Amino acid sequence: MNLAANVSVNLAANEGLADVSNALIYSAMAVYAVAFLAYTAEWIFGSRSRVGRTAAALDAERPARAAAAPATISVAVRKGGSTTVLERPAAPEVVTRSTGPGRPEVPDGPGAAGGDERGDTYGRIAVSLTTLAFLLHFGGVLSRAISVERGPWGNMYEFSTAFSMVVVAAFLAFLLARKNVRWMGLPLVTTVLLDLGLAVTVLYTETAQLVPALDSVWMWIHVPLAIVCGGLFYVGAISSALFLLRDRHEAALAADPQARPRGASILERLPSSVTLDKFAYRINAAVFPVWTFTIIAGAIWAESAWGRYWGWDPKEVWAFITWVAYACYLHARATAGWKGRKAAYLAIAGFVCFLVNYYGVNIFFDSLHSYGGV
Template sequence: MTVAASVNENLAQLSNYLIYSAMAVYTLAFLAHIGEWTFGTRSRVAVQSRALTDAEPAAGEAAKEAASGAATVSAERGRGGAATLERPRITVRTGPGDRGIEDGPGAAGDSERGDVLGRIAIGLTTLAWAFHAMGVIARGASVQRAPWANMYEFSTTFGAITVGVYLGLLALKKPVRWLGLFMVTTILLDLGLAVSVLYTDSDQLVPALHSYWLWIHVSCAMVSGGALYLGAVSAVLYLCRDRYEAGLPHSEETKLARFWSRLPSAATLDKFAYRINAAIFPLWTFAIVAGAIWAEAAWGRYWGWDPKEVWTFITWVAYAAYLHARSTAGWKGRKAAYLALIAFACFLFNYYGINIFVSGKHSYSGI
């Protein structure tokens, strides 16, 4: 018979301090991202589209030809008078049916000040993530187990993994800085909910969780959830950007329109959401299989129609339907985005709704 390790209160308290420190730095990163979007310049896409609308047809055709790829030459007087070639990097959308519009200029809007603020935001996000990750590790070390035995621990670890996935994409030189503002906002909400509503003191596991499958099953579920969250954010932004593009070139140039104009194109957002959901789906499938194996070891059956098991399967079916529709029925755009958001809503309900409001063998919320 093994004796459960006692709780190291010093490490448990250190974990709390680190989580609060992470929240403070995430707040600074949020403000820096706000500055990045505020001080960035206007998108040249909307400006050029509106110019084409006001111009004569012949002039519009000439401008469109120039925007679609004609190189211009500018001479620099002085110091040799060298000529430089400049190729416009945008394609103008001339009608609702034309999806030729390229990506917006990004969160910074091609502004030097906005770019500096964006880099500061990424640096602060990285520092906050370091505090966040150390807080999760300290929580686990305080009781010498995996730090995801209840909803508080799952929420804090889930947030750290989500930010880690985002920073990993940046490290791989993926142009995803536009995700920063939306991700940091929701991570702050996630941690705020965790420390105020879901918080529980560091304690030992219930007997059913004493298994190495805790490391395998739950870690795979959290990594999958972090990626699926980024896919859901991309789907929401796709819907906003697509509506903005549909209004060009006749939409009014409001502050909100300028905001949407700096996002990647609707086609890019749609593709990103699909790729990240498709890439993580096998891991999500493995997490479900691992949970079934663990259930057989713990309770003597692979499937018992527990509410958590049922909604996990519903979530899997929803994402499978989304991927199947994309690959076979040719669903792209708004229909696919709505289906992806329905699938992620199932994921959220499976976590919050089932854990808090429904009793079952997976009732480990701790609240």
């Protein structure tokens, strides 16, 4: 009787924690929604800061300063008891790298790019709300883990909530490191809301223990690494998508400096295409080796669970396709003819392959990995 009573109490406690987890996730969604409105207000109503205006003024004055600069400067050199005046050429204005053939470099936009723009009222409110939502989100994932007494990524609902939590954590970590990534806030919060909405409606699964094949130490290695890689690949994909928009905008301005392309007021607030391209490349290049290890860890786990390292299961196939896509992207970035837009398309294609690997395989394919519970 005592044992049965203890089991009953534990089950009730677990169900209570699961309810707490659900409440925290819904609360996080509500705060993310308000943050979305704040980011939208920043993009629509946010004006150029004093720092942005100063930078723009300096850019406008650069040709005049260059024309007025002396060709040589005098340098006094003391040797022994005498002083000799030498003339040497003045240091030239630093020439920045162009963003394309015949195009000068365009400075980063002042708005949601972060940095000195953090003083913007709407931006500060948005980041503060995102931080609060993340804390609620983290609490929801943690309480789910405690309720099921395992890692909170045993089904598609748990994977989705953990995935979007990693995405927001990466965004806030970049902000704490004083990286200019506030431009990412609006698209990031939008997709996080969509992901959580899908998770709590279509993908929701009641708390349950793992099937035997998943009850392994590799559950704490392979799956968390896949979540982290997916979250960071998503950050890189956002950067590549915005790079394509900004690059097209800069090309239109280079062709006609007096033109005002559609969406110019928004696109001009983004970092330059060069900055976006570099950021996407650094993210994807850093994550690729981890994704490689994630696939290897999955193969080791497969041998332990099913007696073979690789069986061309749909999940394994799409994981490998994703690896090939990002390998092609990194190779393209190292090849002169494939930099820029072509490489960005490959980065986006790689993340699409990751999504197919997760959603498509789990829902539409008959796979040994289909533990989605939908």
